[in-house]
Amino acid sequence: MTKIVIVGGGAGGMEIVTKLGRKLGRKGKAEITLIDRCDHHIWKPLLHELATGSLDEGLNALDYRMHASQNGYRFEQGMLAGLNQVDRQVVLAPMLDEFGAEILPERKIGYDYLVIGVGAVTNDFGIPGVQEHCDFLDLTEQAMALRKKIRHRFLRYAKEHNVEQEHFEISIVGAGATGVEMAAEMHHAADTLRGYGYDIREDLLQVNLIEATDRVLPRIDKPRICNAVAKELAKLGVRVKTDTRISEVTPMGMHTADGQFIPSDMVLWSAGVKGHPFLATLGLEVNQADQIMVHPSCQSLSNDRIFAFGDCAACPQEDGSWVPPRGQTARQMALLVGDNIEKLMADPQATLDGYVYKDLGSFVNMSKFHTVGNLMSFVGGGMTVEGKMARLVYTSLYRRHLIALHGVSKGLLLMLLNGLQRIMRPELKLH
Ligand SMILES: Cc1cc2nc3c(=O)[nH]c(=O)nc-3n(C[C@H](O)[C@H](O)[C@H](O)COP(=O)(O)OP(=O)(O)OC[C@H]3O[C@@H](n4cnc5c(N)ncnc54)[C@H](O)[C@@H]3O)c2cc1C
Incomplete structure (x- = not known):
């Protein structure tokens, strides 16, 4: 069965995994795995409300494992730390508790298609302090x-x-x-x-x-x-x-x-934001801001079986601009990645759709x-x-x-x- 691994259950990741899980996973047409460093999802645009207490995390946090069991995918908690493109495996770092004791060892998970949507980190521009x-x-x-x-x-x-x-x-x-x-x-x-x-x-x-x-x-x-x-x-x-x-x-x-x-x-x-520094160590082409360089189809420039979307991807537009890092773009790109993977599963030579940013x-x-x-x-x-x-x-x-x-x-x-x-x-x- 085709193995689709999605790393990052954020604004875009949750939309693609839910869609593919329901459409392919539940029907046994593909094995869908979601990997995230956390065990629960909170929509990132709400983080400032969480920080002041306006938002109740109890009501707005979604448990990945529970959601996976109801939507046709499996969940693996862990930090993406490495990639073996030859054997098509992602490497997850050992999981440690707050005192540094190991909970889970390093794990390797195989994929046929890999989708990376790990978001971004705030850019400190190297300013001291x-x-x-x-x-x-x-x-x-x-x-x-x-x-x-x-x-x-x-x-x-x-x-x-x-x-x-x-x-x-x-x-x-x-x-x-x-x-x-x-x-x-x-x-x-x-x-x-x-x-x-x-x-x-x-x-x-x-x-x-x-x-x-x-x-x-x-x-x-x-x-x-x-x-x-x-x-x-x-x-x-x-x-x-x-x-x-x-x-x-x-x-x-x-x-x-x-x-x-x-x-x-x-x-x-x-x-402002930039890609996670570890993205530059995966053997995929990245830009100066450590975002994965992708074609408009969201396929990595380095590997057709690897897709990236949202804040961690640098996706060009016809007018020479780049897709901006926003919630709506993460969602739209993620859904397009899902459609493109389905097309490739049906026909490996299929022509894929390109992402066109429409500012809604x-x-x-x-x-x-x-x-x-x-x-x-x-x-x-x-x-x-x-x-x-x-x-x-x-x-x-x-x-x-x-x-x-x-x-x-x-x-x-x-x-x-x-x-x-x-x-x-x-x-x-x-x-
Ligand atoms: C306070 C705030 C307010 C915002 N308001 C708006 C708004 O009003 N409108 C708007 O359009 N955008 C807004 N944004 C931006 C928006 O949140 C992002 O553009 C959007 O969340 C990007 O989605 P994403 O799926 O690419 O990544 P994210 O939603 O950031 O998800 C990334 C996921 O990857 C996981 N992850 C990270 N590293 C690893 C790793 N190594 N291994 C495994 N998993 C990993 C994370 O745990 C997370 O679940 C806001 C952002 C912030 C911080």
Whole structure:
């Protein structure tokens, strides 16, 4: 039987494995295996909400093993560490517990078609001190650790403990959608905690949003969206510093290239993404950002049986641009990979489809304060929507992901539970 191995159960990986599992795995037409370093999936675009406690991980985490048993694939937990292209095997690193004791030894898993969708990591651009002194939002564990850290800082700086602290100063480096959304989420967390009785001064929280280019949302080419977001940030009191390049991060704050020092109690680094460094060791062609170079069919330039999609892939477009690292592209590329593998299974000489990026829209959700975005950007520049309508479209992306993974009835039930949970439980998860 044809063996299809998918590494990475993220935004795109879960969609392809669910589709292939149901279509081929359940019917015994192929053996589908999902490999992920974690044992559960949380949709990455929600990580900033997880970090502040707006999102309940209990309700939104999906157990891979349970999902596999219901959808016609098998799950293997492990970190992709190597690749044997001759014997067609992936190598998984030994799995260790938190004390370094081995749980599982190194494993080798055979494939006929390999699909790599391991996402990306935040780019530190080699700037001194970033790895040591900054927080990141690449992994669920990092979001959970950040939640604890933020809560502890608010507790410590609440007035009743008399800590001499003028401001709780958080700097967020990178004013893309993630940085902007996190800045708004921080204000939402401060407001909500104040409502729960934490004695937090109105002006305690100072969020600095640092951007190297000359405006917020440098990748969104829609002045109306950028202006609406800049206005909302100003209303919240977020201090936006554009044209500011960080040259070093220390435990006390950040030095800039033009000689300023920005004091910070915490620095969240969200200045763009790059591929995982280990991808450069697999024997596949990668670009300078360690992303796997692929043809428009998503096949690796080095090996036709190996596909890559999403944030870890560098996929060219006809106009010379590259597919951007976004949730919608990961999903669309992953589904195209599934179709292409099915075609190859039917006819190894089949002509494969190429991925054409269609910008369906970009949305920025500033927590409870405002949502703004552009719909159907590929049709005459699209249509800008704001407020409740924009919020509805923004949340519908996650709803579509839930339905793809669970089917319509269970997906709708989960949405209902999420809605009920918002009424019955505190707005912020405190534990
Ligand atoms: C806070 C935040 C907000 C965002 N908001 C938006 C948004 O509003 N809209 C949008 O379009 N995009 C958004 N993005 C970007 C979006 O999340 C990514 O583009 C998308 O998740 C990429 O999907 P993917 O499938 O390529 O990788 P991911 O979703 O990152 O999944 C990668 C998977 O691979 C696994 N993995 C990693 N390394 C290994 C390994 N060595 N071995 C095995 N498994 C491994 C990981 O555990 C993970 O499950 C946001 C990102 C962040 C961080």
